[in-house]
Amino acid sequence: MLSDVDRGSLAAALRGSYAALIEVVSDDEPAGDWTAAALSSTGFYLSLSTATSFSLQLAALISDELVARAVLSVEQRSVVELCLQEAVANAIVHGNLGIPSTAKDHPEGYRVFSQLLNERLADPLLRRRRTDVFTRWSGRTLDISVADQGAGFDTSLIPTEIDTTSRSGRGFVFMRALAGRVAVTDGGRCVSLRFAL
């Protein structure tokens, strides 16, 4: 269990080779879903608040740790980092903070989007929603799942090809182009990525 998490403390905790690292935001927080998490010596599980996962470049931290544990080579790292970044960003922004990608789709949209981000990151309930990351590896594959506590979305709307003019929608195209397999479950609240090692 971790509290007052920053990038340095989380990186140090990951180096401790724990099977699960769970951020506790306050003493009265209920036990939560992580009690059912299957723990493994060839993987780790992170459960962080939205506020924390937004602030500490989570995809880079996890990718660094996977290299440090010799799961990934330096060459493999960049592909995993980009896919994980897209999954984490979706979980935080569209999932836990409930900001639709259409928020950018009009003139001045980026200002609206930025304002919504700041407002919702300041919302005490939304900032405490969890971003959960599960990693597990075997000799030949690395599986990473990212889950959020948002409302989910209609997975049939996920774009399959790049729209070069669109301000959004590239994340899933990146994941599908670079990961060996991408699965979206739990009504859009969980993205699972598989990579060949």
Next chain:
Amino acid sequence: MEFHARNLADAIEARLTGRLEFTDHDRLRDIVALLDAPNLRRFVVDVSGLDFIDSAGLGMILILQEEAEQKNIKLIVRGPRNDVKRSIDLAKIGEIVSIEY
């Protein structure tokens, strides 16, 4: 992401360093504001110092392109390399933004 702006002979250049990602939307408005300089015709975004860009960061470059186009300013993205080049190529950003490799 950090950026540093400087005046060139015929343009303004914004040199970006670090990571351009979904947490950087607040910084975008500072870069967009540079487009308000009087008589500006060319705006160079030097990304050679960027180590990483995600899809949100690419979306920011497209927003810069739209804002520049509305002001009749030519936007040039200069010097993408490694992971940044891969993301720009994968998203086919070069089809609508001038990229100088």
